[in-house]
Amino acid sequence: MKEIKVDVLVVGGGPAGLSAAAESSAAGASVLVAEADLHLGGQLVKQSHKFFGSKDEYAGSRGFDIAKLLRDEIFSGDSRVTAMLNTTVTGYYPEERAATLMTGEEQYVTVFPQKIIVANGAQERIIPFPNNDLPGVYGAGAVQTLMNVYGVIPGKKVLMIGAGNIGLIVSYQLLQAGVEVAAVLEGAPQVGGYWVHAAKLRRLGVPILLRHSIKRAFGREVVEGAEITEVGDKFQPVGSPMEVECDTICLAVGLTPSSELLWQAECRMKYVPSLCGYVPFRDPHMRTSNADVWVAGDASGIEEASAAMIEGRIAGLSAAESLGCKIDANRYNVFLARLEQLRAGEISEKIRTGIKAVAEWEGNSNERS
DSSP states (O other), X not given: OEEEEEEEEEEOOSHHHHHHHHHHHHTTOOEEEEOSSSSSSGGGGGOOSBOOSOGGGTTTSBHHHHHHHHHHHHTSSSOOEEEEOSEEEEEEETTTTEEEEEETTTEEEEEEXXXXXXXXXXXXXXXXXXXXXXTTEEEHHHHHIIIIITOOOOOSEEEEEOOSHHHHXXXXXXHHTTOEEXXXXXXXXXXXXXXXXHHHHHHTTOOEEETEXXXXXXXXXXXXXXXXXXXXXXXXXXXXXXXXXXXXXXXXXXXXXXXXXXXXXXXXXXXXXXXXXXXXXXXXXOBBSSTTEEXXXXXXXXXXXXXXXXXXXXXXXXXXXXXXXXXXXXXXXXHHHHHHHHTOSGGGHHHHHXXXXXXXXXXXXXXXX
């Protein structure tokens, strides 16, 4: 089994991971980025829409262009970054300070990092309903991969479940690809995503049905339609169900932070509904209760990619500093101020509340728990 020693292991090559690698390597640390996919950039490579926010987080740029900018940054000049693609981090062992990796299906590697940054994103949620295992039922991430990475449409007529930003954006991308969107269903009484995305769909004639959800899918071998229903305050079916003609059902019903490695690292964890799952306690510099482990991006709580990039930079800077690398301490203040500005406003109140719940722990001394 091959063994590698490195200053910083970054788990995940998405917006948070690449940003973390950029800061750690710029400060002088050697960095290994382990990415399970065949390319760096994570979800960014699937995103063809333009980002909101500030110019510091590439506002006005499309996701796949941002991915290229980050890749160029970490590999420019005298790069200290090595990337391993098609590589899964299968375990982390805090007593040995070792991580096990598998590249492809045959090559196993043991990495001995001094520090580790967990930025491996999130997993899509799937809701149960009869026939949800039929071909033609997809998660929104799978639909984006098919269309924006491989240029394949998932079907001719799609029923979208979920009116958060992902559901709204993917619906619009489907329309751009020539796919009909039968309707967008949302169980809540209001649209969960930005209204600008919803408005584009409404202008194009796509119905957005609030307080509605799917009851079951029709079909023997593939999706041939769906039965939908209005739902009450506790999401219980009310009224008479309706049938919708479609050959594809796309689920955009939320994400759950990928926390397995954090549990293995014995980080102190807490279930925080507003952050969509179990997340680690962390200090303002994204360091967990295990002094060798940092977290960034969706693994720390589900949020926008812009926040993930800033968290990644904070974590990368902090990990490098802990190794004795010389850093510009003012960069912390710059990044923290940008993060605070990004999270300002009513729409981010839940995020702020969730982060506050895991911002402190007894002792908060960065001793291993």
